[in-house]
Amino acid sequence: MIPLVDLKLQYHNIKIEIDEAIQTVLNEAAFYKGRHVREFEENFRDYLGVNHCVGVANCTDALQLALHAVGVKPGSEIITAANTFIATSEAISAVGAEPAFVDIDLTTYNIDLHKIESKITEHTAAIIPVHLNGRAIDMDEILRIARKHHLYVIEDCAQACGAEWKGRRVGTIGDIGCFSFYPGKNLGAYGDGGALVTDNEEYARYLRMAADHGREEKYVHEFEGMSSRLDGIQAAILNVKLKYLDKWNECRYDNAWIYNNNLNDAEGIISPSFPPPSKRESHVFHVFLVRVKNRDMVFRLMKGAGIEVGMHYPNILPCQPAYSRQGYRNEFQEFPNATRVAEECLSLPMYPELSGKQIKYIASTLKEIVGKNEE
Numbered sequence: 472m473i474p475l476v477d478l479k480l481q482y483h484n485i486k487i488e489i490d491e492a493i494q495t496v497l498n499e500a501a502f503y504k505g506r507h508v509r510e511f512e513e514n515f516r517d518y519l520g521v522n523h524c525v526g527v528a529n530c531t532d533a534l535q536l537a538l539h540a541v542g543v544k545p546g547s548e549i550i551t552a553a554n555t556f557i558a559t560s561e562a563i564s565a566v567g568a569e570p571a572f573v574d575i576d577l578t579t580y581n582i583d584l585h586k587i588e589s590k591i592t593e594h595t596a597a598i599i600p601v602h603l604n605g606r607a608i609d610m611d612e613i614l615r616i617a618r619k620h621h622l623y624v625i626e627d628c629a630q631a632c633g634a635e636w637k638g639r640r641v642g643t644i645g646d647i648g649c650f651s652f653y654p655g656k657n658l659g660a661y662g663d664g665g666a667l668v669t670d671n672e673e674y675a676r677y678l679r680m681a682a683d684h685g686r687e688e689k690y691v692h693e694f695e696g697m698s699s700r701l702d703g704i705q706a707a708i709l710n711v712k713l714k715y716l717d718k719w720n721e722c723r724y725d726n727a728w729i730y731n732n733n734l735n736d737a738e739g740i741i742s743p744s745f746p747p748p749s750k751r752e753s754h755v756f757h758v759f760l761v762r763v764k765n766r767d768m769v770f771r772l773m774k775g776a777g778i779e780v781g782m783h784y785p786n787i788l789p790c791q792p793a794y795s796r797q798g799y800r801n802e803f804q805e806f807p808n809a810t811r812v813a814e815e816c817l818s819l820p821m822y823p824e825l826s827g828k829q830i831k832y833i834a835s836t837l838k839e840i841v842g843k844n845e846e
């Protein structure tokens with residue numbers, strides 16, 4: 472079986488360093504706050520090239536904290552993409568705001584920059600661009616729209632850790648950047664973890680307090696916050712893994728080219744990554760997505776052939792039961808591109824350690840299955 476992501480193999484390759492890092496935390500009992508968390512915050516800050524980093528428990532909390540930090544009020548509307556993971560919109564609802572979903576663009580599968588302004592109302596407070604699948608969004612255009620309409624920009628970088636837009640790492644371009652260290656992400660911990668980054672000192676101070684029960688001093692709570700911590704063991708693991716992140720992301724990009732070279736002229740298989748973007752930094756390939764007709768059948772047959780495939784994501788958010796309050800009935804009319812991608816998307820195995828031979832096997836199997844399907 473070729474897995475979608477192979478975390479065992481990755482651990483095996485860095486086992487000595489990881490085991491030592493975990494043992495150090497155990498010996499020091501540095502489980503909470505402590506030097507490993509501080510070191511990771513500094514390392515991640517320097518890696519991204521930003522002034523402040525606050526470690527938190529996960530990216531969903533990070534997004535919620537970021538919305539609070541910029542002062543989003545209940546009743547506000549927040550613009551985001553219709554095809555993101557629900558964490559983005561959960562954070563919006565959690566602060567009492569309402570997600571305003573926007574269709575996607577069929578060349579990037581990210582939010583359609585031309586459709587954002589039609590969703591802006593007097594209640595709109597912020598945009599959450601989601602660098603989906605690992606592909607950096609055109610942040611010049613996002614910032615232009617945000618400045619014109621006086622909106623905050625909170626980047627959801629959960630799938631794009633290390634990606635760059637014109638020489639700047641994503642997450643450092645908007646007001647606040649939010650990251651996930653869920654194990655399967657490009658920089659994954661061995662449990663949950665997340666981070667917030669910003670150049671704004673005031674936000675950073677607020678975020679650090681808000682993630683820790685609204686306090687700076689142990690027994691003084693200036694306001695009610697959350698209990699959202701990056702723990703010492705995860706931070707120590709992330710300190711080891713961060714050193715490899717750029718190399719791993721380059722391997723993902725090279726793998727995307729092997730997929731391209733073996734699939735781009737195949738009948739019935741399309742992808743926004745045929746060919747991969749010419750700037751390697753702009754796409755860190757968290758997911759390698761293709762589109763096929765009869766997707767559910769192809770999905771089953773691929774699994775049957777020993778290849779684990781995924782779907783990112785088969786149902787668009789505005790039409791999920793959780794958002795029935797928004798009353799969308801005809802998703803094709805409102806979100807034609809996101810709906811088509813949801814119906815046809817298939818994620819192929821993608822991780823740094825995947826070999827060229829495996830990719831060729833995956834590609835030939837997919838071509839065979841799709842070819843039969845077309846007959």
Ligand SMILES: *Cc1c(COP(=O)(O)O)cnc(C)c1O
Binds near residue numbers: 529650
């Ligand atoms: C994974 C993910 C999140 C949530 O991250 P957690 O750390 O699991 O809370 C948010 N947004 C996107 C786009 C994601 O893929």
